[in-house]
Amino acid sequence: MGESGLTNSPATRREFLGHAATATAALTAGTLLSSAGCARSTARLTGRQGGGLIGPGSVVLFQGDSITDAGRDRRREDTANDTRALGTGYALLAAAALLANHGEAKLTIYNRGISGHKVFQLAERWDKDCIALKPDVVSILIGVNDIWHTLDGHYDGTVEVYERDYRALLERTKRELPGVRLVVCEPFVLRCGAVNDKWFPEFDGYRAAARRVATAFGTVFVPFQTMFDEAVRTTPPAYWAGDGVHPTLAGAQRMAQAWLQAVASPTT
Numbered sequence: 001m002g003e004s005g006l007t008n009s010p011a012t013r014r015e016f017l018g019h020a021a022t023a024t025a026a027l028t029a030g031t032l033l034s035s036a037g038c039a040r041s042t043a044r045l046t047g048r049q050g051g052g053l054i055g056p057g058s059v060v061l062f063q064g065d066s067i068t069d070a071g072r073d074r075r076r077e078d079t080a081n082d083t084r085a086l087g088t089g090y091a092l093l094a095a096a097a098l099l100a101n102h103g104e105a106k107l108t109i110y111n112r113g114i115s116g117h118k119v120f121q122l123a124e125r126w127d128k129d130c131i132a133l134k135p136d137v138v139s140i141l142i143g144v145n146d147i148w149h150t151l152d153g154h155y156d157g158t159v160e161v162y163e164r165d166y167r168a169l170l171e172r173t174k175r176e177l178p179g180v181r182l183v184v185c186e187p188f189v190l191r192c193g194a195v196n197d198k199w200f201p202e203f204d205g206y207r208a209a210a211r212r213v214a215t216a217f218g219t220v221f222v223p224f225q226t227m228f229d230e231a232v233r234t235t236p237p238a239y240w241a242g243d244g245v246h247p248t249l250a251g252a253q254r255m256a257q258a259w260l261q262a263v264a265s266p267t268t
Helices: 010-029 035-039 090-101 117-126 144-151 159-176 202-217 224-231 250-261
Strands: 059-063 108-111 135-142 181-187 219-221
Touching: 059 090, 090 108, 090 250, 117 135, 117 159, 117 224, 144 202, 159 202, 181 202, 181 250, 202 219, 202 250, 219 250
Parallel strands: 059 108, 059 135, 135 181, 181 219
Antiparallel strands: none
């Protein structure tokens, strides 16, 4: 036993790591529901009331492609707050932090991402996979397939088509769900695996289009590419996304943290 009074046994290390993980989760999500919001136990907060989008009783929906899908069990998709229904990616990790730190809020969280989808495919299933759920918060991460499937010859879309379809989807969503709060996530790639020079500069156009859409609709914008660009300064890209597109466990955790931080921030 050293001066700290701690042993270096495996059990002690596991206990320490467990406490550290718990503390990190609490710090990450602890500000999402403000004290003012919790005092209004029957009210649903907005980005302009209480400093965040999520409040007591909120229904939260994650939407997108394979990065959001993350192997979720679609047979269980109608079961809210279900581990298998939420997949194994950032949506699960963000949901876990919300549910762990705000049990009193009675949140309802769904994941309806589908691998391979582009914006127009979200639109084709939007009635079932969004409108019918009557979400208070809809988070969308879409765009990588809109360029990837063009590069591999399986799609003839353009940045202009992506932005046009995205705007139409959000217009429809706000029309049918007037009180909904929207979150637009920045599409991202890392320069490794399947991602090579032929992706650029076109991919940057998709990122810019997503930001324009977020600005036009006054949504929260989650800067995933900016976050990963910072991460690769000290750690190789493959550490965060082995194929350059799909995040590793570490990458998914970084995404969850960035999402929670952005959604906790006011939109004004």
